[in-house]
Amino acid sequence: MEHRPxxxxxxxxxxxxVIGNGMAGCRAVEELLARDPARYRVTIFGAEPxxxxxxxxxxxxxxxxxxxxxxVINDAGWYADNGIALVAGDPVAAIDRTxxxxxxxxxxxxxxxxxxxxxxxxxxxxxxPGKDLPGVIAFRDMDDVDTMLAAADAGGxxxxxxxxxxxLEAAHGLSLRxxxxxxxxxxxxxxxRQLDEAAGWLLKNALEARGQTxxxxxxxxxxxxxxxxxxxxxxxxxxIPASLVVMAVGIRPSVALARDAGLAVGRGIQVDDHMVTSxxxxxxxxxxxxxxxxxxxxxxxxxDMCRSLADGLVEQPSGYRGSVTSTxxxxxxxxxxxxxxxxxGDGCEDIVLRDASxxxxxxxxxxxxxxVGAVLYGDTADGNWxxxxxxxxxxxxDLRDLLIFGQAFAAGGGAAxxxxxxxxxxxxxxxxxxxxxxxxxxVSCIAKGAHSLDAVRGTxxxxxxxxxxxxxxxxxxxxxxxxDVRSGPKTMCKCTxxxxxxxxxxxxxxxxxxxxxxxxxxxxxxxDGCSSCRPALNYYLLCALPGEYVDDQQSRFVNERLHANIQxxxxxxxxxxxxxxxxxxxxxxxxxxxxxxxxxxxxKVTGGQRLDIFGIKKEDLPAVWADLGAxxxxxxxxxGKALRTVKTxxxxxxxxxxxxxxxxxxxxxxxMSWGSWMPHKFKIAVSGCxxxxxxxxxxxxxxxxxxxGYELHVGGNGGIHVRxxxxxxxxxxxxxxxxxxxxxxxxxREEARYLExxxxxxxxxxxxxxxxxxxxxxxxxxxLRARFLYSQSFSxxxxxxxxxxxxxxxxxxxxxxxxxxxxxx
Amino acid sequence: MTTAAWLDIxxxxxxxxxGSRTVQVEGRDDIxxxxxxxxxxxxxxxxxxxxxGRLSQGIVHxxxxxxxxxxxxxxxxxxxxxxxxxxxxPTVPVKIDGGRVLICRASTLKAAA
Numbered sequence: 001m002e003h004r005p006x007x008x009x010x011x012x013x014x015x016x017x018v019i020g021n022g023m024a025g026c027r028a029v030e031e032l033l034a035r036d037p038a039r040y041r042v043t044i045f046g047a048e049p050x051x052x053x054x055x056x057x058x059x060x061x062x063x064x065x066x067x068x069x070x071x072v073i074n075d076a077g078w079y080a081d082n083g084i085a086l087v088a089g090d091p092v093a094a095i096d097r098t099x100x101x102x103x104x105x106x107x108x109x110x111x112x113x114x115x116x117x118x119x120x121x122x123x124x125x126x127x128x129p130g131k132d133l134p135g136v137i138a139f140r141d142m143d144d145v146d147t148m149l150a151a152a153d154a155g156g157x158x159x160x161x162x163x164x165x166x167x168l169e170a171a172h173g174l175s176l177r178x179x180x181x182x183x184x185x186x187x188x189x190x191x192x193r194q195l196d197e198a199a200g201w202l203l204k205n206a207l208e209a210r211g212q213t214x215x216x217x218x219x220x221x222x223x224x225x226x227x228x229x230x231x232x233x234x235x236x237x238x239x240i241p242a243s244l245v246v247m248a249v250g251i252r253p254s255v256a257l258a259r260d261a262g263l264a265v266g267r268g269i270q271v272d273d274h275m276v277t278s279x280x281x282x283x284x285x286x287x288x289x290x291x292x293x294x295x296x297x298x299x300x301x302x303x304d305m306c307r308s309l310a311d312g313l314v315e316q317p318s319g320y321r322g323s324v325t326s327t328x329x330x331x332x333x334x335x336x337x338x339x340x341x342x343x344x345g346d347g348c349e350d351i352v353l354r355d356a357s358x359x360x361x362x363x364x365x366x367x368x369x370x371x372v373g374a375v376l377y378g379d380t381a382d383g384n385w386x387x388x389x390x391x392x393x394x395x396x397x398d399l400r401d402l403l404i405f406g407q408a409f410a411a412g413g414g415a416a417x418x419x420x421x422x423x424x425x426x427x428x429x430x431x432x433x434x435x436x437x438x439x440x441x442x443v444s445c446i447a448k449g450a451h452s453l454d455a456v457r458g459t460x461x462x463x464x465x466x467x468x469x470x471x472x473x474x475x476x477x478x479x480x481x482x483x484d485v486r487s488g489p490k491t492m493c494k495c496t497x498x499x500x501x502x503x504x505x506x507x508x509x510x511x512x513x514x515x516x517x518x519x520x521x522x523x524x525x526x527x528d529g530c531s532s533c534r535p536a537l538n539y540y541l542l543c544a545l546p547g548e549y550v551d552d553q554q555s556r557f558v559n560e561r562l563h564a565n566i567q568x569x570x571x572x573x574x575x576x577x578x579x580x581x582x583x584x585x586x587x588x589x590x591x592x593x594x595x596x597x598x599x600x601x602x603x604k605v606t607g608g609q610r611l612d613i614f615g616i617k618k619e620d621l622p623a624v625w626a627d628l629g630a631x632x633x634x635x636x637x638x639x640g641k642a643l644r645t646v647k648t649x650x651x652x653x654x655x656x657x658x659x660x661x662x663x664x665x666x667x668x669x670x671x672m673s674w675g676s677w678m679p680h681k682f683k684i685a686v687s688g689c690x691x692x693x694x695x696x697x698x699x700x701x702x703x704x705x706x707x708x709g710y711e712l713h714v715g716g717n718g719g720i721h722v723r724x725x726x727x728x729x730x731x732x733x734x735x736x737x738x739x740x741x742x743x744x745x746x747x748x749r750e751e752a753r754y755l756e757x758x759x760x761x762x763x764x765x766x767x768x769x770x771x772x773x774x775x776x777x778x779x780x781x782x783x784l785r786a787r788f789l790y791s792q793s794f795s796x797x798x799x800x801x802x803x804x805x806x807x808x809x810x811x812x813x814x815x816x817x818x819x820x821x822x823x824x825x
Numbered sequence: 826m827t828t829a830a831w832l833d834i835x836x837x838x839x840x841x842x843x844g845s846r847t848v849q850v851e852g853r854d855d856i857x858x859x860x861x862x863x864x865x866x867x868x869x870x871x872x873x874x875x876x877x878g879r880l881s882q883g884i885v886h887x888x889x890x891x892x893x894x895x896x897x898x899x900x901x902x903x904x905x906x907x908x909x910x911x912x913x914x915p916t917v918p919v920k921i922d923g924g925r926v927l928i929c930r931a932s933t934l935k936a937a938a
Contacts (some may be wrong), residue, residue, distance in 0.1 A: 161909050187864075188842055197862045252923075267923060293920070343888065345862040350887075526841065528862040531884040531891035554843035558882035558893040566893050569881040600832055759912070815846035815858065816834045 020118030021046025026287025031310035049089030063174030130223030152177035167248035201516035272311035273319035337383035340373035536754035546791035559639035575638035580666035581609035590631030609646030625800035651688030660705035662688035746788035853937035857881035874912025
């Protein structure tokens with residue numbers, strides 16, 4: 001780029017020097033020219049050897065949808081026409097505020113009256129080994145795009161580190177250019193700053209369907225290669241081959257120049273409402289600045305800043321007040337929109353619409369009758385409308401009921417009562433798309449006696465599949481029956497209109513594989529559920545997909561997360577397993593040592609014949625488990641919705657009345673069933689004779705040994721409502737007792753609702769059902785048993801052993817310690 | 826960076842998403858740091874207003890945490906009990922600077938006093 005004469009002797013106007021030929025710097029000049037074209041003499045310094053172009057359009061250039069000329073904002077003519085001197089390809093290297101000069105890398109010195117810094121931001125390069133290898137680049141300027149295009153021409157594998165906006169756009173472009181692309185993202189969901197978990201999950205699915213590999217929760221350990229990049233190694237050891245690595249993990253305000261010049265710099269160059277820095281002669285604008293504690297990485301705030309700056313320069317100060325921002329992902333065919341604050345909080349109401357079949361997710365966050373945020377996936381047509389309402393802080397109380405359906409619906413006005421809308425539908429209008437049920441069919445099935453949602457679902461199948469028409473069916477019930485609508489079955493929680501049984505059935509029927517997937521497909525009304533539904537969903541998925549589903553720690557109650565029982569003072573109690581109630585000197589010694597070493601204030605023999613060590617501090621738990629593990633003891637799961645204890649009496653070995661080896665059978669049953677997750681806690685007991693010393697008739701599964709064999713009892717508990725067991729059947733051999741037990745446990749695991757113990761479950765479904773499945777149906781029993789044993793092959797790992805070895809150590813240690821100094825009162 | 830007004834606790838990523846970590850304040854109650862599904866970070870005294878349950882051990886959902894002892898739901902932004910329950914846990918201002926979590930020193934001392 002040619003250097004124009006910098007100092008026309010004739011020009012005596014104030015000299016404005018701009019550092020940065022990017023979007024902010026040039027826009028500021030444009031705004032200034034619009035206000036007072038003659039006021040300043042302008043010189044712009046740019047680091048790149050190019051005219052001013054639209055950086056946010058680099059993605060479409062990479063994707064082949066545009067070329068460089070399409071994204072030029074101001075061509076050479078603009079500089080000439082406005083008398084602007086452009087020094088391109090020679091970045092400013094220093095500012096001297098005393099002399100009021102800037103010096104470029106090549107040594108050119110220019111003096112200024114006013115200086116505007118618009119240095120933008122630098123890509124953040126994660127400091128891993130190999131980051132400087134050829135073939136490792138950022139995605140920031142046209143040179144990066146050229147490098148990517150050259151790599152794509154050569155073909156091969158690309159890795160993009162960073163699943164944010166920029167990373168995904170880079171991945172999309174490279175993928176379109178024919179490269180095999182893997183995206184590595186540290187966070188559990190993509191674009192977590194712009195999207196909530198549900199939308200992030202949909203996005204991941206859509207990108208995977210296009211052939212990209214998306215690895216979330218993936219931490220880069222190093223970039224490998226000799227001479228040039230050959231691959232990326234993750235901390236878990238995974239190796240991904242790559243001939244190109246794009247780092248798009250974030251940007252940082254480019255402040256080095258300003259800092260070296262002694263300007264006030266926080267995260268960015270600090271400016272006031274008129275974009276003036278700590279030096280009145282120096283202004284700053286764009287991604288390099290920090291205003292009111294905020295830095296921005298998007299283009300819209302930049303325009304706001306430039307307007308305020310230009311107003312200030314022509315002495316009509318308006319003042320910048322910060323910006324609310326919105327984001328769109330520029331990946332063709334995938335519509336994603338996010339605006340404002342979508343993190344919820346007090347007084348915030350979430351309005352969520354999920355349409356699984358269309359792949360649509362919309363969430364609008366309303367506070368005090370005003371929109372504060374929106375996340376749209378799949379259908380972003382109304383994004384601008386929501387954003388406009390948000391920016392104008394418009395009262396949306398009149399639109400509230402129809403808001404989520406978008407502008408076209410809401411424009412119908414207050415008259416658009418959802419019930420009236422349903423009433424207006426013709427009889428052959430389709431209500432349930434999944435099952436092809438019309439309004440006429442629903443109404444006729446209601447008229448024939450289906451007076452609840454569940455009854456409608458059972459008869460004409462409307463709302464029985466994806467559930468998106470549930471609201472319509474409810475409105476039809478209300479229209480047809482008036483006040484006679486029977487309330488449906490209890491829903492799982494306030495987040496859904498489905499009951500536990502519906503959710504379980506749909507998880508299996510639709511082969512769902514994760515909590516966000518269930519929430520999306522079943523139209524959850526909250527973004528990430530609640531403390532009732534999340535543990536239930538986690539269990540249902542675990543039960544449906546043994547060996548496949550990855551447990552979600554954050555959806556587990558603390559006891560199951562820490563494998564110990566939380567007590568009222570915040571300490572924990574620890575119960576090691578004692579198989580069938582047996583112990584030995586080594587175990588007793590280990591327990592005694594733990595009690596002394598960790599100052600446990602109490603040890604108690606539990607009702608289930610075990611020893612409970614109380615008062616252990618959370619941070620000591622891993623060491624306690626390590627010590628117990630060294631003595632051969634494993635977790636007793638006394639904290640879990642799981643198999644707890646198998647209580648026994650001494651049986652035929654010692655007791656003069658004992659008919660069978662009840663202790664031995666108890667140990668075998670416990671060896672078979674330990675480690676299994678259940679809908680609720682589960683207890684087994686084996687008594688050696690009808691005197692029933694092990695109290696087997698108030699356990700979930702009880703065996704009473706008799707001369708002729710084994711009586712099997714089910715559904716007892718000693719809880720708030722004591723319930724004695726029902727006799728399931730009698731069997732002749734120990735092996736049969738074991739097989740029936742396994743089958744019964746699996747039936748309970750597959751059919752009971754989360755937090756439903758066997759007693760209420762059996763009372764709800766009837767003993768006859770259990771007998772039919774376990775006793776009368778031999779092949780069915782065998783299948784249940786086989787499913788149980790298959791599931792057990794994945795679950796009999798001692799969780800304490802993993803933790804003692806340091807897994808998830810962060811659960812146990814504080815993040816920081818703080819010692820208060822002497823503080824003035 | 827720790828200053829007179831702010832305490833530097835560590836990297837945001839050290840707090841699990843939809844999870845929590847604690848800051849031990851010597852001789853006083855802990856401060857609990859929470860990170861929501863959407864990446865917002867909040868700090869509260871680690872003490873439920875009900876029976877002093879450790880909120881840091883609860884299930885985080887939306888902008889709230891469910892106390893592990895009796896399932897009270899506490900707002901992460903105000904510390905107020907939600908729903909029918911009444912009570913409030915002191916909150917501590919948090920800011921994120923360059924990926925670091927900073928909590929307000931004065932509020933920490935006041936909350937944990």
